[in-house]
Each structure stands twice: as structure tokens, then as C-alpha cells.
Amino acid sequence: MKTTIGITDKNRQAVAEHLHAILADEFVLYTKTRNAHWNVEGADFYDKHLFFEKQYNQLADMFDRLAERIRFLGHYTPATLKQFLELTHLTEMIHETNDSLGFIKELNEDHNTIITEMRKIIVPIAEEYKDQGTSDFITGLMEEHEKMAWILRSHLR
Template sequence: MKVNIGVPEKHLQEVADKLQVLLADEHILYTKTRNYHWNVVGDNFSEMHLFFEKQYGDLAEIIDEVAERIRMIGHYSTGRLVDFLKLTNLLEPEYTSKQSEQIKNLLDDHETIIRSLRELITEFSDKQKDLGSSDFVTGLLRQHEKMAWMLRSYLAK
């Protein structure tokens, strides 16, 4: 059934396409965070193991929300890893068990997503006239800013 929410289908398609990229970025960041959860080492192993677990748990919820937003506006969500790798803006670095590198890598990814979300907020509201999706990504911006702050706090000297 077609979606009739006061936003032209062409605009909903454009929003869905942008959200697919965001969904891919969220998946890559989730996987990277989970990898670091598994492979962290150091005298604060327990703390970092739990810290990464909390972060990937939050990302899992974000992933679900992004996929459901795509469905709400009448489109199917991408769900194959091969598609995520084609769409993502994020890079996968070499394996590392060094906490400072892990944290810096995750922080860089959150900040990349934050910059993208800032652009999407105004694009969705001004160009596509989809205030619901604009508000949705504004909420995600706050979540990523908080996660980035938490990561940044480990790097402060």
C-alpha cells in the first residue's frame, strides 16, 4: 500500500536512499564496536569490555530504528552485508587490540556519522519537506554526540 503522509513519493525515495546509507554506516560501526569488545586487552579489560558492549547495544537499537523508519516511509530496508559495504561512508582499519587506536577509530566513525546527520537534518526538512525524518535524525544526532563524548573522554589527557 502506498504511503500518503503529505510528502511526495519522489521525496520519500530520496529520504529512503539517504537513510539506507546511514543504515550501512550504523552497521559498520556496530560491527567494529563489537569487534573491539571481543578483542580489547589491558589492565582495564573489564571496564572496556562492558563499555564497548553498552555502545554496541545502543547501536543495535539505532540500527533497528533506522530500518523501521525506512519502512515507515514506504520503502524496504537494506539488509545484506554486501550492500552495507557498498553504501557505507566508513572504513574498516586493520585489526588492533590497542585501546587508544580502537577508541580513536570509533570516535572518528561517530564524528563522520554526526557530520552526515547534521546535513540530513536540514536536507530532509528543507529539500524533501519531511519533518518527521528530520526530527528522527536529530534524535540520532544527540545519541551519536553522547557516544562520541564518552569515547573522547578516554582520549583526553
Template sequence: MDATQTAIGINKENRKAVVEMLRKLLADEYLMYTKLRNAHWNVEGIDFHTKHVFFEEEYNKIETIVDEVAERIRMLGFYSPGTLGEFLKLTHLKDESPEKTDSATLMAALLEDHTTIIKFIRKSIGDNAEAHNDEGTADFITGILQVHEQMSWMLRASLK
């Protein structure tokens, strides 16, 4: 066996299918990261300081996920997308900013994006484990799902 081959017990077709899902997830995460940076930079209002700090904490969480998803793609033997053009073609999220810069408007838009990502990941967990024989990626994205669920909860609680 060639040591440079990705022989991890998952055939190439299944790895390729999993990677296609991960490429979309990476694009979603990168766009979410960018939107959180935008919120951090542009939030205004009486709660500016607390929300400025909050958005920074949140984009740091997503930055870690971005790196981990890209590295998971590499572990499966494929290259990660890495340009804005690729991300925009792959993402499920809308590439737009809210017109207002108050924290509630920004948070509502981010909550919508988290919900989109959560639904995509939830569907993908079973596909990865059952259809593509990749329990490792199913477990990996379950952890990411939990991060987005917590972030969504924080946004929902803040918007009440």
C-alpha cells in the first residue's frame, strides 16, 4: 500500500460525498464568521460594549470551527476550498448585512443563519454515518451542531 493514500476504511466515493457536505459546511461557517466580524465591528447602541465583546467571543468560536472543518476535509484526502468565491458558491447562507446596526437586528439575522446551519448539520449527521460509513465525521459535526445550538440559545434568550 502507498503510504500517501488515504486508506482509513472508507471508500473514495463515500469520502468524496462526505467532503462535499463538509465543503458546504465550511462555506457556511466562513460566512458566519464574516457576519460575526461585521456585527462586532459595526454594532451600535446603548449596549455597544457588551455586544461588541459578545460578538468577538462568538466569532472566535466559529474561527476554531472553520479551521477544524477545513482540516477534516484534508484528513479525508481532499483539498479544502479557500477562496471567497468558492465559499459564496457553496454556502447556504445569504451574503447580506442587515440594514440596521443595533444589536437586536444583528442578532436576529445571526440567529437565522445559525438555524440554517443547524438544520443542514442535523440532516447530514445520519447521511454521514449511515449512507457513507463515516461515523467519525458524523460525530465531528454533532459537536459543531451543539456549538451552534448553544449560540442560537444565547441569541434567542437575548432577543426576548
């Protein structure tokens, strides 16, 4: 059945393409956070093991809501690792040691990248593509990333 939600097909397609990239970013960051959870070592292992678990659970909820938003617009989500790696703004982690501060620094940088990418599309999605709902949705996701980045950054002081 055709999606008729007051946004043109062309605009829904453009918005979905932006959301595909964000979904890829979320999934790659989720995977990198899982890696930190599984592989962190050091005197603070237990604390950081639980900390990274909390963060990846937050990310899992975020990318699930994002995938559902894409479906609300009448589009399918990318759902393979190959697609995610082609669409993401992030790089896979190349981490030489498994200490918590190294993981935290890299994950913080990734959150900052996602925040920056989201800021670039919030206004165009609302104004150019006439999709205020998705613009507001992305703003909410961005705020969640800002909080997660702040928490990570606080460990680096």
C-alpha cells in the first residue's frame, strides 16, 4: 500500500537516504561499543565492562527506533554489514590496546561525528523536504548522543 503521509515520494526518498546513513553510523558505533565491552582490560575492567554495556544498550534502542522511522516513511532499512560499512561516516576501530581510556576516546569521537552529521540534516529535512516529524526525531537522537558524549568525555578529564 502506498505511503500517503503528506510528504512527496521524492522527499520521503531523500529523507530515507539520510536516515540510512545515520542508521549505519548507529550500528557501527553500537558494534564498536560492544567491542569495548567485550575486550576492555585493566584495573577498571568490571566498572567499564558494565559502563560499555549500558551504552550499547542505549544505542540498540536508538537504532531500532531509527529503523522504525525509516519504515514509517514507507522505505526499507539497510540491514547488512556491507551496506552499513558503505553508508557510515565512521571507520571501523583500529585500536592497539584494550584500555578503557583508549576505547572511551575513540567512542567519544564517533559520537561527535554522529552529532555533527545530524546537525547538518535537521534543518534541510524540516525545510527542504517538509518533514518536521523526522527533523524533530533526529533532534531527539542528537540530544541522546550529546549526553552519551558528555558522559564519555567526563572520563577523559
